[in-house]
Amino acid sequence: MARQFSSSTNNESFEATVKYLQDRMHEKGIDFSDSEIAQKLNIPVSTYFEYVEKDSAPEEIFARLKREFKDVLNGKVIGKVDLGDDDISEGFEE
Numbered sequence: 001m002a003r004q005f006s007s008s009t010n011n012e013s014f015e016a017t018v019k020y021l022q023d024r025m026h027e028k029g030i031d032f033s034d035s036e037i038a039q040k041l042n043i044p045v046s047t048y049f050e051y052v053e054k055d056s057a058p059e060e061i062f063a064r065l066k067r068e069f070k071d072v073l074n075g076k077v078i079g080k081v082d083l084g085d086d087d088i089s090e091g092f093e094e
Helices: 014-027 034-041 046-056 057-068
Strands: none
Touching: 014 034, 014 046, 034 046, 034 057, 046 057
16 A cells, blocks of 8 residues: 655655656666665765655755656656555455
């Protein structure tokens, strides 16, 4: 279940944005590690993982992500939807 998140006022998901970035780069044959992304953002790796854990980051960090990886994140806003505590699997066959 996705947890509720916030990144200042725009509700972007840091974790999902980084995952999207890494997946798109991998499709292009380029693998970016978490530490490489942190370096591009000019933040310590520990801070990067805090943002991943909280699934939020200051707007400036999202701006840096979009600036550093504009070819991949061009115009994208990536977030998660909180479905609350409802069990969405109810009614589906497994």
